[in-house]
Amino acid sequence: MHAWTVKMSTPSVLAVLMVFLMAPGGVLSDTRGTRGLEAQQLAPSSTLLHRRLKRSWIWKQLFVPEEDPTPRVIGQLKSNYDHGEFSIKYVLSGEGAGDVFEIDEYSGEIRALKKLDREEKAFYTLQAQAINRKTNEPEEPQSEFIIQVQDINDNVPQFQNEPYVSSIPEMCPVGTTVAQVTATDADDPMFGSNAKLIYSILTGEPYFSVEPKTGIIVTSWANMDREAKEEYLVVVQVKDMLGLSGGYSSSTTVTVSLTDVNDNGPIFQHHLYNFAVPENAPVGTTVGRIMAVDGDVGVHAKMTYSLEDDLEKSSIVIINTDPVTQEGVVLLAKPLDYESKSRYIMNAEVVNDHVDTRFLALDEFRDRTTLKIIIEDVDEPPVFLSPSYEWEVPENVAVGTVLGSVGARDTDIVNNLIRYSIDKRSDPTKAFKIDPNNGTIAVAKALDRETADWHNVTVEAKETTQNHLSSSVVVFIKVLDINDNVPRLARDYQPYICEGTQAGEVIQLLSSVDSDDPIEGHHFYFSMVPDKHINPNFTIRDNQDNTAGIVARRSTFTIKDQTQYLLPVVVADSGFPTLSSTSTLTITVCRCQPAGHCPTGGVEALALSMGISIHTLLGILVCLVTLTADAR
Structure with a gap:
């Protein structure tokens, strides 16, 4: 009976690999240490034969801890033919043989030569042989076995997909999902707790919390107000080894922005706005601007200004909303007259364009204020009683005849004296004259309809004050025809x-x-x-x-x-x-x-009146033409 025996060389190795190689005749032998080998040697041959027929080659892993820089024996291979006489030569081949691992050709001890990194290579597949030194023939068939690099906690967990940015609506309920952070650990997830991760909040409490196993961040505080704080920096830590001491950790920052909801109504900055506008300001003049403040932004801050409903049609002003500044622009809608009314008081209101009653009552989306508009007196030019005048006068009227009177008045309270005159450019012939005191116009020269049937005379009314303000009016004078021309x-x-x-x-x-x-x-x-x-x-x-x-x-x-x-x-x-x-x-x-x-009525008549016939006259003309030609 013969077999390979694999022994564990150091107590730190967690398992012992025993590889059994085929004996001559193809019989398997499984031994566990020297005691097992001796037991097998004492067993009856029939029992060994029975076991060899049922079993195939068996091999187990050898383990070597990663990151160990010290060369060390990690195990031993030995054939049961090896009786300590050094007659067997052990040969190692395969991955890392010679540079990473070596085998003592006499004892079969396997030694790791350098520091290994499990994350770079997790296991090595090698082959071992036992060669008879005398015959140089294999004592055992070649056997394959694996050396597993044993993981240690030498990697820091790393967050993926950084940076983390998220946004949630303000006032969102507790438990609203904010984001999920994810970290990975290069250590072996199947070995111990080296790659078992757990998440926790370092910064961000009590507003946020994180689910320890999934890294899902949720809100833990109700009524977060964007107007009070718009952005939060949540620092999340991840630890390996389930957070136990001695593990590694890293952290990441999640930037959480609160998006706006319409939870603020517009509020006027002043309860009373005072404006002054001169009475001669044209319609469309900007009287002033009013402003309501809304803590919201974007579409939730849009607002519309207006006057109270009963003033909209009769008021001297209207209010438009400036789309850029969101101010209320007060514009003059009607002409003003200081002498008629010198001040106006009215109420204005502002309303949010978009109302959301989930956050505020309906009345909280509007506000009111008071406008006081003072009309300033302006020294105005005289105003004619009629926008124009039109008179008729016969063309044979006598010089000095009065045609009519124009009238103007000073609308100011002081009621200045007025003097009248005719614009010389409108009456170049000086056909008319005007009384400067009362505006009476009379004929100054004889009129001829056939020369001019209309006269458009411009009359100027000017105040006698220092400003000499003036205005003018056109007098249309039609000259009527009389029968003063013979046919x-x-x-x-x-x-x-x-x-x-x-x-x-x-x-x-x-x-x-x-x-x-x-x-x-x-x-x-x-x-x-x-x-x-x-x-x-x-x-x-x-x-x-x-x-x-x-x-x-x-x-x-x-x-x-x-x-x-x-x-x-x-x-x-x-x-x-x-x-x-x-x-x-x-x-x-x-x-x-x-x-x-x-x-030829004229020629013939002339000839006859002289007693000469037409034929004689023609003959004389022919002769004159001939003589003229010969002279040439």
């Missing part, structure tokens, strides 16, 4: 009559113009100059539409008889009094073309 023919007519014209034919249509502008429009009447004898050649036919026609009274007009006729024409208007004018027209006799056109 006249519309143009310089040059009528002609063709030879062969029949009696009763119209040879010229006449119209008239008049510079006047009667209300009912123009009505012109055409006639001939009254005479004892009736004109035997022409007559005037009035069409009753402000036109008239010259009509031939006979049919025997020829150039040979007479080339021109003079015809006086009278044009009268319908004004009062009636005005008229007489124009004498020259009617030329013409040898007209078939269409009635008289192309």
Whole structure:
């Protein structure tokens, strides 16, 4: 019978590895120390054979403590063929053989050569052989065994995922989860308590607590107020070895911020706000600003300012909320008049835009204050009694005629004296004059509607005080038409009559113009100059539409008889009094073309009046042209 025997060499090792190798014939032997080996040697061979057939190779671990810098024997391997004669040579191979572990080839003692780190390598797998020194043949088949590096508490627990930042709502209930911190320990979690961690609070009590095993941080204080303290630094410690003495520890800081909830209502900084505004301030002027303080932030601090409901529509001011500063901007909504009312007192209120009745009653989300607005007196310019004036005057009115009066008053309490004047730029011809004391305007020059039918005169009213404040008003003066212009023919007519014209034919249509502008429009009447004898050649036919026609009274007009006729024409208007004018027209006799056109009426008439025929005149012109060409 033969077997490997593994012995433990030091009391500090927790277990003894006994590796049994196959004997010649493949029989297993399991011994536990020398006593077991002797017992096996005394056992009957049939019993050993029975055991060898049932069992396989058995090996156990050897242990070596980590971080031990001293070389030391950690165990011994020995074959039952080894009788102390050094005939057996022990050989070690595998992981770390030769540099980490060595075996005494004579005694089989295994020695650790250097300091080991379990966290770097937890175990080594090696093989052992027993060689016959004489034959150099194996006495035992090669056997594999493991050397386990035994853990010691040499690692500090480390927090993961730092830094820790968390936020919770203010006023949250006790037990609200804040965050979870997690630490790890590189030591062996399966060996003792080296990697057994426990958490505790170093800083942060009584507001926070931590669950010892999970690292979950929860609130332990009710009514934490963000407005009192917005941020907490919670220091959590972790210890290994379940917190027992001799272990390692580390700590981490959790930054806990309180987020805002609407647990504060707006409060005015003052119970009374006094403002002053001049009476001439335009609508939209900022009268002042009011401010309510809200301890909350963000959307919970938004607020709206307003006047009391019964003042909203009638008040001289409105209040808008400045979205940036959250102030109430008091704006002038109506014109002011110090002389009518010099001060106003009103109530304003502010209300949170977002109300949360979980924290405050409904009335606590609003506040009220009083506004006192003093109107300041301003020396104002005179005010005309009318925004403008409009008068009418006939164009033939006499110089000095009074057209009317303008009036202005000083609205200030002192009621200063006022003087009136006409702006020269609005009356460049100086057609009007004004009484500086009472504002009476009269005609200073004759007016002509046909020259200017409207006058827009600017009148200035100025106080006699040192400031000389003034204002102005426009007086619109319409000049009315009178019939002071005679009618006249519309143009310089040059009528002609063709030879062969029949009696009763119209040879010229006449119209008239008049510079006047009667209300009912123009009505012109055409006639001939009254005479004892009736004109035997022409007559005037009035069409009753402000036109008239010259009509031939006979049919025997020829150039040979007479080339021109003079015809006086009278044009009268319908004004009062009636005005008229007489124009004498020259009617030329013409040898007209078939269409009635008289192309050479003037030349032909001239030649005939000189006793020369048209053919003779044309011959003379041809000769003159020829002589001129030869001279060249």
